[in-house]
Amino acid sequence: DIQMTQSPSSLSASVGDRVTITCRASQDISIHLAWFQQRPGKAPKSLIYTGSSVRSGVPTRFSGTGYGTDFTLIISSLQPEDFATYYCQQHGTYPYTFGQGTKVEIK
Amino acid sequence: DVQLVESGGGMVQPGGSLRLSCAASEFIFSSHWMSWVRQAPGKGLEWVANIRRDGRETYYGDPVKGRFTISRDNAENSLYLQMNSLRAEDTAVYYCARIDIWGHTFDYWGLGTLVTVSS
Numbered sequence: 001d002i003q004m005t006q007s008p009s010s011l012s013a014s015v016g017d018r019v020t021i022t023c024r025a026s027q028d029i030s031i032h033l034a035w036f037q038q039r040p041g042k043a044p045k046s047l048i049y050t051g052s053s054v055r056s057g058v059p060t061r062f063s064g065t066g067y068g069t070d071f072t073l074i075i076s077s078l079q080p081e082d083f084a085t086y087y088c089q090q091h092g093t094y095p096y097t098f099g100q101g102t103k104v105e106i107k
Numbered sequence: 108d109v110q111l112v113e114s115g116g117g118m119v120q121p122g123g124s125l126r127l128s129c130a131a132s133e134f135i136f137s138s139h140w141m142s143w144v145r146q147a148p149g150k151g152l153e154w155v156a157n158i159r160r161d162g163r164e165t166y167y168g169d170p171v172k173g174r175f176t177i178s179r180d181n182a183e184n185s186l187y188l189q190m191n192s193l194r195a196e197d198t199a200v201y202y203c204a205r206i207d208i209w210g211h212t213f214d215y216w217g218l219g220t221l222v223t224v225s226s
Contacts, residue, residue, distance in 0.1 A: 043216040091212035096154035
């Protein structure tokens with residue numbers, strides 16, 4: 001199975017900060033990487049797929065980069081509603097696997 | 108807007124069975140692969156199973172292989188998960204998720220249904 005490792009596991013940031021979350025795959029997954037946001041007690045929400053394609057309706061402050069084994073989620077200017085847990089997921093090979101999550105908290 | 112509504116969760120004893128349902132609406136159900144994803148209390152997300160548009164191809168995560176069966180009824184716009192030989196470690200919120208039209212990964216999720224396996 002492909003292991004997905006996110007870093008950091010948690011971070012504290014202020015409104016307006018630029019936030020970067022990384023995700024590393026244990027083997028080459030090409031562009032098959034997605035990012036999800038999950039607010040407490042809520043269902044996950046899809047943000048990005050195929051590494052850098054932003055889902056319709058997702059604010060432009062969210063972007064994704066990467067290829068192969070190393071990927072990044074960037075929030076250009078953190079907003080109050082962005083405090084949540086973020087998960088990466090590889091969708092190129094079965095079984096699909098998720099990272100352990102990165103919790104973004106208010107500083 | 109796309110709607111996915113799960114039902115069928117509850118408490119069951121170890122070794123028991125449960126059948127989850129997901130009612131889909133506001134999109135052409137038969138055009139999409141569908142999935143189940145679960146989340147144990149306080150833990151991360153875990154993919155459970157996928158099913159092809161016509162229901163003839165299925166994939167499972169190793170922890171549930173041989174015990175869970177994903178199925179669908181395109182005439183009823185419904186997705187199912189039959190769970191047998193349940194274990195304590197199957198305790199989780201189970202989400203129904205739609206895979207996007209290009210077959211990449213999940214684009215919409217239901218609100219989830221809680222399954223608790225306990226004696």
